Each structure stands twice: as structure tokens, then as C-alpha cells.
Amino acid sequence: MHFDLTEDQKEIKRVARELLAARSSWARVREAAEAGAAYDQALWDELCALGWPGIAVAEEHGGQGLGAVELTVLLEELGYACAATPFLSVAAAAAAIQACGSDAQRARWLPRLASGEATAGIGTRALCADGVGAEVLVLLERPSGEAMLVTGADCAHLETIDPTRRYATVDGGAAEPLGTGGGAGAVAAADRIRAAISAEVVGIAQRALEMTLAYVKERRQFGVPVGAFQAVQNRCAQMLLDTESARSTALFAAWAADAAPERLPEAAALAAAAAADGGRSVTASAIQAHGGIGFTWEADVHWLYKRAQLDAALLGGARRHRATLASLAASRVARTANS
Amino acid sequence: MDLTFNADETAFRNELRAWLAQNEPGDAPHGDEDAHYAWRRDWQRRLADGGWAAVHWPAEHGGRGATLTQSAIFYEELAAAGAPLPANVLGLLLAGPTIMTWGTPEQQERHLVPILTAEEIWCQGFSEPDAGSDLAALKTRAVKDGDEWVITGQKVWTSMAQYAKWCMLVARTDSDAPKKHQGLTYFLMDMEQDGVEIVPLKQITGESEFNELFLDGARVPDANVLGGVGNGWKVALTTLMNERSGLAFFLQVRMRQLLDGLIGEAAGRGLMDDPVVADKLGELHLRCEVLRLTAYRGLTAIETYGQPGPEGSLTKWMWSDTNQQLTQLAADILGPEALTAGAPWAFELLRARGNSIEGGTTEVLKNIVAERVLGLPRLK
Numbered sequence: 171m172h173f174d175l176t177e178d179q180k181e182i183k184r185v186a187r188e189l190l191a192a193r194s195s196w197a198r199v200r201e202a203a204e205a206g207a208a209y210d211q212a213l214w215d216e217l218c219a220l221g222w223p224g225i226a227v228a229e230e231h232g233g234q235g236l237g238a239v240e241l242t243v244l245l246e247e248l249g250y251a252c253a254a255t256p257f258l259s260v261a262a263a264a265a266a267i268q269a270c271g272s273d274a275q276r277a278r279w280l281p282r283l284a285s286g287e288a289t290a291g292i293g294t295r296a297l298c299a300d301g302v303g304a305e306v307l308v309l310l311e312r313p314s315g316e317a318m319l320v321t322g323a324d325c326a327h328l329e330t331i332d333p334t335r336r337y338a339t340v341d342g343g344a345a346e347p348l349g350t351g352g353g354a355g356a357v358a359a360a361d362r363i364r365a366a367i368s369a370e371v372v373g374i375a376q377r378a379l380e381m382t383l384a385y386v387k388e389r390r391q392f393g394v395p396v397g398a399f400q401a402v403q404n405r406c407a408q409m410l411l412d413t414e415s416a417r418s419t420a421l422f423a424a425w426a427a428d429a430a431p432e433r434l435p436e437a438a439a440l441a442a443a444a445a446a447d448g449g450r451s452v453t454a455s456a457i458q459a460h461g462g463i464g465f466t467w468e469a470d471v472h473w474l475y476k477r478a479q480l481d482a483a484l485l486g487g488a489r490r491h492r493a494t495l496a497s498l499a500a501s502r503v504a505r506t507a508n509s
Numbered sequence: 510m511d512l513t514f515n516a517d518e519t520a521f522r523n524e525l526r527a528w529l530a531q532n533e534p535g536d537a538p539h540g541d542e543d544a545h546y547a548w549r550r551d552w553q554r555r556l557a558d559g560g561w562a563a564v565h566w567p568a569e570h571g572g573r574g575a576t577l578t579q580s581a582i583f584y585e586e587l588a589a590a591g592a593p594l595p596a597n598v599l600g601l602l603l604a605g606p607t608i609m610t611w612g613t614p615e616q617q618e619r620h621l622v623p624i625l626t627a628e629e630i631w632c633q634g635f636s637e638p639d640a641g642s643d644l645a646a647l648k649t650r651a652v653k654d655g656d657e658w659v660i661t662g663q664k665v666w667t668s669m670a671q672y673a674k675w676c677m678l679v680a681r682t683d684s685d686a687p688k689k690h691q692g693l694t695y696f697l698m699d700m701e702q703d704g705v706e707i708v709p710l711k712q713i714t715g716e717s718e719f720n721e722l723f724l725d726g727a728r729v730p731d732a733n734v735l736g737g738v739g740n741g742w743k744v745a746l747t748t749l750m751n752e753r754s755g756l757a758f759f760l761q762v763r764m765r766q767l768l769d770g771l772i773g774e775a776a777g778r779g780l781m782d783d784p785v786v787a788d789k790l791g792e793l794h795l796r797c798e799v800l801r802l803t804a805y806r807g808l809t810a811i812e813t814y815g816q817p818g819p820e821g822s823l824t825k826w827m828w829s830d831t832n833q834q835l836t837q838l839a840a841d842i843l844g845p846e847a848l849t850a851g852a853p854w855a856f857e858l859l860r861a862r863g864n865s866i867e868g869g870t871t872e873v874l875k876n877i878v879a880e881r882v883l884g885l886p887r888l889k
Contacts (some may be wrong), residue, residue, distance in 0.1 A: 171518065171578045172511045173802070173809040179510070239510055383883055398888040403879030410878060411823050418802040419795075425512050442796050492791025493784070496772075499794045500781050503772045 173421070179243050186247035187215075194253040196470040202254035203333040203473065214255045214286065223257065224284025231280035233268070238427035239361070241265050242369040242420060248374025252473050254334045258288050259300035262366035263290035263308045266317060269427065270359035272350040275319060279306055280420035291325065291338065292363055293484050301325035301338030307338065308348060308363060310486070316356030317348040317363060332476040358431065361438035364485055365423035368438075368445035372420045372483050375413040375449050376457035378474045382406060385460050402459060409455050412448040419444040439494040446488035449478035512805070514578070521579045521587060528559055529590040538591065538772030540851075542716060546596060546672055546852040553595035553627040562625050563601050565755060570609065570617070571625045577808050581758040588762035597661060599669060600624035600631035604677050607748045611695070611736035620675070632673035634698065634722060635745065641666075642873040644679075645690035645742065649724060651680040658682070658696065658729045660704065664722035666813070666867075670707045673719060677748060678729070679741050686739075697733040704728060714859045744835050757804050757824050765797050765834055768858065771835065775842050789838050796831040800824060822882055826874045829864035836861040 175183065193213050195274070201207050226241040226480040227233020234240075240342065241261060248257045268274055282288035289508035294311040301307055307320040323343025330337045349355025354501030383406060396402050419441040426437035453475035457464040464471055482488070510561040514522065534552045538544040556562040565580040566572025575583065586593070595601060605624045608616055623629035640647040649662025660680055670676070679686055686692030698705075704727030709717035736744035736815075772781075780786045804824050810819050836858040840847045847854035865871040879885045 171514055171805060171809065173806045174813060175510060371631050381585070383885070387884075387886065394888060395886050397879075397885040400876065400879075400888075403883075403885050404875045406883050406885060407875040407878040410883060411827065414803060414823060415799045415827075418799055418806055421510065421806075422512070422798075422802050425510050429512070440795055443791070444799065489788055492788050492795065494791070495794045496781065496787040496791035499790065500772050500776050503769045504776065506769070506775065 175242070175243065179240060182240055183243045183247060186244055187250070189220075190251035190253060192246055194251040196473075198472060199252050199254055199334055200470065206329075207254065207333045207336040209256065209336070210254050213253065214257075217255060217257060217315035218286030221284070222278070223260045223286050223320065224264060225261060227268045227280050227284040227313065231268070231276060232284040233264070238265065238269075238365065238424040239421070241366065242424040244367055245369035245455075246376070246420075249370035249477070250377045252334055252374065252470075252477055256300040256304075256336070258335075258366065258370050259292045259304070260290050262292055262363050263306065265366065266308060266348060266359040266362045267319075269362055270349040270355040271319075273349065279319075291340075292367075293337075293340075293376045294486075295340040297328065297330075297480075297483055298325065298338045298340045299480075299484060300336055301340055302327050302336060307340060307343070307358070309345070310360045310363060313356070314353060314357075315360055316353045317359035318345045318356070319348045320345045323509075329475075330480055332473075332480040334473050335478055335480065337480070345376055358434060361434050365420065365427055365434075365438045366443045367422045367481050367484050368416065368423065368441035369447035371445035371478060372413065372417045374474050374478050374481070375409070375416055375452040378453045378471060378478075379406070379409045379413050381471055381474075382409065382456045382459045385463075389461070394460075395458075405455050405459055412444075412452050416441070416444045416448040435497050436495070439491040439498070442485045443488045443491035443495065446482040446485045446491070450475075450482050453478040514582070517580060518576075518578055521575070522582050525561065525583060525586050526590075528561065529584070529586060529592065532559065533590070535594045546669075547742055549593045550596035550627045550630075550672075552593055553771045556595055557626045558824055561604065562595060562627075566601075566605060566609075566621075566625070570605075572620050577812055580755050581808055583806070584755050584757075584759035585762050588759045588766070594759065595627065596672070596757075597624055597627045597630050597670075598756075599677075600627075600675075603633060603748045603836070604631040606751045607677065607695075607744060608735065610696075610747050611744050615732070616697070616735065623674075623684045629674040631675045632667050632700070633678065633748070634667060634676045634678035635748075636666045637663060638665055642870055643695070644745065647679060647681065647693070649680040650684070651682045651694060651696065651729070654728075655683075656731045658694075658731070658734070660696070660698065660727040660729060661722045662724050663721075664724070665710070667707075667720045667722045668718050670700065670722055671709065671717075671769055676700050676705075676722070679745050682738055682741075690742040692739060694738050695735045695741040695744035696729045697735055698727060698729050699733075702727055713862060727873075739795055745792070757800075757807075757828065760799070760828055761800050763806060764800070764828065764835065765788070766831075768797055768835055770791050771839050773843065778842065780842060786838075786842065789834075793831065793835050793838065796827065796834075800827055800831065803827070812832055822874060822878045825869060826865075826871050826878075829861075829871060832864050833861045 192427045202210050221234050224233030225236050229235040262303040267279050288305040291304035291307040295297050303324045309318045309320050320343040324341040325338040328337045328339050347356040348359040387395050389396050423437040426433040456471045463469045563572045564575035564583045568574045637647050651658040651660050676698040678696040680888050682694040683692030704725050706723040708721045710719045807817050839854045
């Protein structure tokens, strides 16, 4: 039992944190956002040159040959930076195709996604991240849970409250299940996409927490830092609890994706439920703890709040995942009672 | 990252399971606290005979030198088997390790074995009416008289005092010390003497787990000072640091069993199709799993860095909160059946109110998180 990143994974995290701090400052994120989700092409080119989009893609398909935990580490850092790139969509789609796709799907998409020549979109027809310009979409809206690969669809730009990322609505196109045979592979692919979104949320929450702590230690009222007041402290403690809950479940889902696929359905539902609600509440608290400043356009916490809202929507909200969890638990209880 | 158990851990679990299968504790006696305690005491004797009473103690003192993960496995399996905590849990978890850290060879020789075998039960004399969360404000005084100390004062919330032979007692030996956490001394006090009066405190459940302790001229020989005169705060911290480590896993498994029971009740009433009930049960399932995962993350942090990470301070808070939500939901699902006097769910509902107070109130835990984990300033 070792429930922590390995030294190699910590090194990936450290490198990513440093690179993104240098290349994706709030000034750059703001610039991209104010230009209407104009992605930072130079940053994206650099991430592609480093091989990040293909981190969980096999070397034979041009990737790094690492796993879901390493992908989670990068996603958390990209979330932490709130970077204006299509990283989540491309890397999550590539990881899902690598793990669950047919040989033909892997051969067709992985080399181009891993190198960044092609991009992907993820989401639903009503809300698809990075759909415009994507060569392939991974859509998660079948009631039975399968992820569908969609090509040739008509994507229309959808202006959302989160201008740090491009969103689209999707119409038409040719759809096939992601994977071969029955639906199990395609359902697992959907779980992997949600685990990836949840990992990004962990980074968003972590950044919101850190910005808040820095602010409440600095900002003084009544002659003391506002972070000395217990009401503010309790809010910060709750932010930590929600952030760490999302982190525990996101890491569990990543580990399950790599090492215990039979536990992935539950692990992904846990991660999605914790992230969808946790991300929203931590980033909302960040605005509140910043006081009036937090409500201004200039204070950058609102980008995190907005991203957390859209990520929760991409996850389909926490409630459906809690329903999944209740049903999984009830089946287990019934099985135990009958055995 | 590896969330599987290694060969040693699996072997440990299998050996324990096999032992538990051969040594079932039997049904808990109901309605009689003394009989219930005797059952737990007998259970600890059997654990001790099998070498399982204190797995986390070093082998030289009768333990198994278990790793933190093995210790966690021990408590998980104990709970999974429906077994109670050993009767002398305060001795095993608090007094024993504190005596191992601070005790003289004579003190270790005298006390450790009777703790292990439940021959001598221990209680904890820390809290006072005016010193709860603010422990260093305690007023109980110890005055030197020849080679003895004379103790005067009052302790409260003393679990198991009625069965205890010994008390981990913190008292003030120097009232002129410049700071309140200085001038304290940690004593090993014999409970069987005239100067010690035990008055049970009736709780909202109707039970009396706790007591008040009135100390009027109780005597403690010099030889029973632990860790030196005036060093009581440091010794007490050793006791407090031990308080929440292993139990978390026992409590987490018990809560999972309670939740599974509630899910069974909901399913039996056709309520799993009620979206509100399913939503709340799903949330409780999430919280139980977060608790389990976060507790394991905390173990890895201690094993890697020698101290708990941010996770450690969060689990007790999360556990008490979740247990209260769970038992409240039971009242919604079962209705009056959960509110009938003597019903197990009624007991759980009432007992859960104590969870966010005992062993550190949620308010204090949040303060600890804010100050020690998040580094927020203290209001002067």
C-alpha cells in the first residue's frame, strides 16, 4: 500500500508546475480569455513538442507510454494553471482510445492526437469542449453509458461563462462506439474521460485554495489579517477538505484505470461526484473569501469558478454519479445478503 | 502509487482472519453496561492469548511490531468480524505507547503487561470542567509531600474510570510558571484509594460511558511521575498524538457496516427508487469511500515523511459529520422505528451527537487545520 505519487510522478508534477508558471501566467490566461477563448498556440505547440498530449498513449502510436496516474498529474497542473489550451480534451480522448479503442481506432487517431496534429473534443452534443476544429469527438450521452466516437459532425461555437476554454454544440456526424464488441469497453472509455475531467478539477480547487490562503494572510481589517478570523478559517478548512476529497478519489480512479479496471466504474463515479460539487464549492468559497475584490474581473479567481462550473457540466453534475454509487452499493449489499 | 497490499500485509490479514474465524467474540450483551464491559475484557484476554491485543506494540513488549498499514488492517478486520474494541483500549492505544516513550525501565516493567492482558484497566484524566479543548488551562493541583504528591481537583469525561485501576493524570505542579502549559506534570495515579471519587455522568443515550472524577487528597508516589516533574505538557502531547491513528480504520469499517445496513433497510422498503433517498445514500457512500481513501493516504504520508499530511487532521472531522448524517437519514428512512427507545438505530442517532465533541470538537479540529495545516494566523 503506497497511496502517493512515485518519485518519477512527483518529478513530472514539478516540471509541469514550473513550466506552466512560466508560460501560462494569469496575464496570459486573461489575454486568451478576453480575446474569446483564443488559445495560446505557442503554449500548445510547446506542450505537443514535449509529448504531453500523448502521455498515456503507447510508444508504438507515438505516445509516452505512461499511464492514467501520470495523465492525472498533468491534468491537475493544467487545471492549476487554468491554461487556455485543448489539453484536457485531446489527452483524455487519446487516453480513452488507447485503453479501450479498437486496433483500427487506435491506428487512426492516436498518432495524430499524440503529436498534436489533430485535436479532439469531449462532452455531449449540448456541450462539447473543444469541438470546433476537432477531427474526432468523444461524446458521453448514451443512457447506457457508452462513449461514442463521432466524426464529420457540425460543431457550432458556444459562448459560455468560461472563456478560458472553447465549447461547442454538436450536430450530425457519424458515430461508432469507442471500442469493439459489446458496450463494456465504451462504458469504460466514458469512465476514463470523467476521471480525467475530475483530475483537472483537483488542480482548479488547489489553485483556488492557495490563492485564497495567500489573500487572507495578506488582507487586513480591524488591524489583523482577515485569515485570523475563525469564520474565514473555517471556510478555508472546508475548502481543504473538499479539495483533498476530490484528490483522494481522482487518484483512486487513475489507479483503478491503470491497475484495477474492475473497480473503475465505482472509482470514476466517486471522482466525478466529488469533483463536480467540490470544484464548484471550493471556487465559490474563493470568491467569497476574497471579499469585494473577489467579485471583480481583475481578481483572477473567477476564471477558476467558471472553469469549475463548466467541468461540473461536462461531468453531467454530481447527482447522476451519486445515483450510480447508490445503485452499486445496493447491488453489493443485496449480493452479500444472498450469499 | 500502489493501492494493493503487499505479501506481508496480506499474510497478516489472512492470519488474523483465520484466528478471528476460530475465536468469535460472541454476541454482545445488551442493556447491561457492566456485562458488556466484562465481555470486552474477556475479548481482550483472548486477543492477548493469541498475541493480537497490541499488534502495534514492539515484539519485546508483547506486540507484533506491526507497521501502520498492518495496524490499520487489524482494526479493519476486527470491525469486519463484528468484534468490539478491546476493553483496555485507552491503555493499549494511549497509556502503553506513552509509557514506552517516557517511562523508566521500572515503569515499563510494572505497567505494560497488565495493560496488554486487560488485568489493569486505564483511564485518561486530562479534561476538566474549565479545561476541555483548552487542556493547558487545567487546574487540578499536585503538591509535594515527602516522597509523595497530593492531588486535589476535578476531572471530567473520564471514560472507563469505574473499571480503571490506573489513571493517566495531568496536574499542575507549579502555579508560578510563566506560561500555562509549563508547570504541568504527568502522573500514573492508582484509582483504588480514598482520595478518588468516581461519579458516573449519564449521557443523552441514557448510558454512562463517562464519569466525573473528584480528587481530594489522592496520593501518588514520586516513582509514578512519568517523564519528569514539569514536563507534563510534552508527555500529554505524546498521549494525544496517539489518539486518532488506529481507531480511524475501525470506525470507518463500522460506519460502512451501518451504511450497508441502512441501504438494506431502504431497499427493503422500495426506497432505492426514491431519487432523494438514493441521492443521500450515494453521498454517504461517497463520504465513506473518501474517508477510507483519505485515511490510507494519511498512512502513506506518515510512513513516508514520519508525520501525518493534511489528510490526518481531516478524517475525524469528516467521520463524525458523516456518521451524524447517516444516523439522521436512518430516522428519515425508518421513521418511528428508528426513534423507539432501545432500538439500535435510536442509540446510533443519539450516540452520533457525541462524535463531533469527543476526542477534539469539530470546531477545534477546524482551528487546527486552519492554523497548523493551512498556516493561517492566530487571533491575538
